[in-house]
Amino acid sequence: xxxxxxxxxxxFAAGSSVAWAQGDLIFADGFEAGNPxxxxxxxxxxxxxVIDLRAxxxxxxxxxxxxxxxxxxxxxxxxxxxxxxxxxxxxDESACPDTGTDPELAACHDAADDLVNxxxxxxxxxxxxxAAWANAPQDASAQLVVAGPGNGFxxxxxxxxxxxxxxxxxxxxxxxxxxxxxxxxxxxxxxIVRDSAVWDGFVDxxxxxxxxxxxSGPLADGTDTVRLRVAPVLFRHHLDPxxxxxxxAFSYASSVAFRTDLATAAMLAGVPNPLWEFWSxxxxxxxxxxxxxxxxxxxxxxxxxIHINFRSANFTGGVLRSxxxxxxxxLRGPDVAGAVQYDPDHSNSMDTLNSFGNLETIPPFDxxxxxxxxxxxxxxxxxxxxxxxxxxxxIDSQGYQPVIHVDTSWLLVAHIDETISFVKTSSPRxxxxxxxxxxxxxxxxxxxxxxxxxxxxxxxxxxxxxxxSAEIQIGQVVTDxxxxxxxxxxxxxxxxxxxxxxxxxxxxxxxxxEVPSIFEETSGYLVAYVPGMVNGVAMSxxxxxxxxxxxxxxxxxxxFKDLFAGKLAVxxxxxxxxxxxxxxxxxxGEVHCGSNVTRAVPVQPWWxxxx
Numbered sequence: 001x002x003x004x005x006x007x008x009x010x011x012f013a014a015g016s017s018v019a020w021a022q023g024d025l026i027f028a029d030g031f032e033a034g035n036p037x038x039x040x041x042x043x044x045x046x047x048x049x050v051i052d053l054r055a056x057x058x059x060x061x062x063x064x065x066x067x068x069x070x071x072x073x074x075x076x077x078x079x080x081x082x083x084x085x086x087x088x089x090x091x092d093e094s095a096c097p098d099t100g101t102d103p104e105l106a107a108c109h110d111a112a113d114d115l116v117n118x119x120x121x122x123x124x125x126x127x128x129x130x131a132a133w134a135n136a137p138q139d140a141s142a143q144l145v146v147a148g149p150g151n152g153f154x155x156x157x158x159x160x161x162x163x164x165x166x167x168x169x170x171x172x173x174x175x176x177x178x179x180x181x182x183x184x185x186x187x188x189x190x191x192i193v194r195d196s197a198v199w200d201g202f203v204d205x206x207x208x209x210x211x212x213x214x215x216s217g218p219l220a221d222g223t224d225t226v227r228l229r230v231a232p233v234l235f236r237h238h239l240d241p242x243x244x245x246x247x248x249a250f251s252y253a254s255s256v257a258f259r260t261d262l263a264t265a266a267m268l269a270g271v272p273n274p275l276w277e278f279w280s281x282x283x284x285x286x287x288x289x290x291x292x293x294x295x296x297x298x299x300x301x302x303x304x305x306i307h308i309n310f311r312s313a314n315f316t317g318g319v320l321r322s323x324x325x326x327x328x329x330x331l332r333g334p335d336v337a338g339a340v341q342y343d344p345d346h347s348n349s350m351d352t353l354n355s356f357g358n359l360e361t362i363p364p365f366d367x368x369x370x371x372x373x374x375x376x377x378x379x380x381x382x383x384x385x386x387x388x389x390x391x392x393x394x395i396d397s398q399g400y401q402p403v404i405h406v407d408t409s410w411l412l413v414a415h416i417d418e419t420i421s422f423v424k425t426s427s428p429r430x431x432x433x434x435x436x437x438x439x440x441x442x443x444x445x446x447x448x449x450x451x452x453x454x455x456x457x458x459x460x461x462x463x464x465x466x467x468x469s470a471e472i473q474i475g476q477v478v479t480d481x482x483x484x485x486x487x488x489x490x491x492x493x494x495x496x497x498x499x500x501x502x503x504x505x506x507x508x509x510x511x512x513x514e515v516p517s518i519f520e521e522t523s524g525y526l527v528a529y530v531p532g533m534v535n536g537v538a539m540s541x542x543x544x545x546x547x548x549x550x551x552x553x554x555x556x557x558x559x560f561k562d563l564f565a566g567k568l569a570v571x572x573x574x575x576x577x578x579x580x581x582x583x584x585x586x587x588x589g590e591v592h593c594g595s596n597v598t599r600a601v602p603v604q605p606w607w608x609x610x611x
Contacts, residue, residue, distance in 0.1 A: 049211040051209045051224050053226050054129045056127065059082075065131050075226060077228070079607070082229060083126065083227070084229055088111040088125065088189065089191065093118050105338070111155065112190075116157055128186065129184050133179045139212035140179055140210060141174060150204070157186040158184070159183075164186065194341060195394065201399070204228075206224065207223060207225075208221075209223065232399060234606055235293045236294070236599045239363045239364070242271045242539050245262060245273075245275050245596070253582075255284075258579060261578040262545060265545035268574075281323045282323075285355065287596050289311070289323040290326065293308045294601055296605060307336045309336070309338050312354055313342035313390075314354045317348065342354070343391075350387070353379070353415075357418075358415040360378050367505050374401060381408070382409055410489070410526055411526055420433055420436070423513070432512065436517040438517050438519060441518045445552075458477065460550065462581050483518075489521075490519040515564060516563045516564060517532060527588050528588075531548065531549045532590050536578075543574055545576045547581075547584070548579050549561060
């Protein structure tokens with residue numbers, strides 16, 4: 001808040017000439033404009049203290065001292081107004097090492113020191129300004145007070161000319177000279193929000209002014225408070241265009257085939273970057289060991305973004321999953337951060353749920369009770385079988401994508417991507433949910449059998465893991481009582497998942513796209529028998545990269561390919577078939593499991609609406 005200065009006050013000093021105060025300047029015979037010390041020695045005058053701390057409350061990317069909207073309700077924060085800053089955890093000068101212990105790798109980032117690490121790092125800091133009080137007396141001073149608990153998670157910098165240096169509000173104050181000239185500050189968070197019970201991401205900064213003494217006595221002290229919020233970390237959904245596709249790379253034929261088809265799918269979708277291939281890993285499950293997210297704050301003309309890649313919370317036998325180190329060793333850099341969050345005491349028996357194939361984001365929706373403008377995270381889990389609670393707590397603590405849990409305990413791998421996915425459509429909701437349709441898949445085989453195609457083979461030329469032909473005739477499949485039982489079971493379980501999502505999200509049958517699927521039982525759980533076509537990647541608004549099902553060919557047409565292509569065509573998509581039998585399917589995964597993507601940041605920023 002800026003207290004008004006009298007627009008013009010005529011002042012008389014006994015036996016002297018006339019002087020006046022106008023705006024922030026003092027004028028008098030024989031005295032330099034703007035020199036209140038000299039003037040106050042001659043005559044008493046009225047000074048209204050300027051007590052005004054500003055931030056980018058109106059979210060236009062600048063801090064405006066003359067714009068009233070920048071000052072309006074600045075000590076509150078809501079969907080329509082309030083200042084935003086970033087957790088400055090990227091590595092703008094690429095100074096962090098690519099070797100070291102897991103804690104050492106995670107600890108290195110730009111906010112780990114008290115320096116502004118170059119021009120790019122400065123762009124990651126949000127600005128604050130103390131408005132100039134040109135008539136501040138010599139004994140005026142001010143403190144900046146950062147209220148807890150946010151004070152333990154933020155750092156301030158102060159500008160002096162072209163140099164930015166750390167400003168510690170506990171030990172540093174603003175002098176009368178600082179108040180006369182005004183001060184520009186910058187703020188960063190030293191970490192993301194991890195537990196709202198510890199820090200909810202908000203911080204209140206108060207300018208506390210001791211106004212000092214004017215010629216007529218003490219001036220009125222005062223305070224001005226601004227509330228800021230650190231940007232939430234947001235996980236990506238399938239409605240945004242793919243910019244980069246990641247894949248673990250190996251020299252053997254099955255990897256070459258997978259990467260070739262994946263690259264073709266990306267090209268058909270117009271993905272701007274070539275495949276990012278991880279050649280240094282022995283872990284082929286690229287979806288599982290990292291997850292892409294982002295955070296952003298207003299900038300002039302748009303938003304400034306830091307991408308943030310999470311290492312999986314897989315912590316088995318006292319060791320984090322090694323492949324996840326790539327978020328620090330290969331991906332971290334300018335405007336790209338790495339992070340990890342895990343509970344070392346999480347049960348090893350539930351560790352499969354910590355792989356990121358078990359984390360998807362439902363696109364934006366209105367469930368009739370609340371609007372979720374950036375969607376919600378969905379994960380497999382239940383009361384007795386759940387992913388790392390500290391990771392889920394971190395997601396919930398962002399305040400924008402609280403986790404929905406769906407029962408996947410009946411699946412051997414137990415990942416949510418085995419049964420659901422999402423594509424952008426022109427429906428009223430704006431998207432459709434792909435659902436594993438076991439009844440549709442099974443009945444397609446039964447219909448083919450009843451039509452005289454019982455001897456047509458499936459999985460031609462394919463082998464099981466460890467050897468042995470996987471080729472089998474339609475008739476052998478539909479008369480196998482174990483497969484009948486497994487798919488009867490699968491129908492009930494998928495229906496249960498749909499019921500859970502209907503209750504939590506309001507999804508209706510019109511929002512679903514049924515994907516023909518067949519399951520089998522292994523070790524008392526279910527896995528995909530026919531390569532799970534739902535377990536693919538929406539590469540664009542028109543291309544869906546799906547595993548080649550190697551179904552029975554009737555009249556020269558693969559039965560399952562034809563069925564799925566027909567389903568996709570209804571919503572404007574074309575499948576791009578990816579060969580993944582040897583490298584993924586027979587090891588209990590598919591295309592989505594073996595790949596990962598970074599998607600474009602939505603043009604509509606997250607602060608356009610709050611849940």
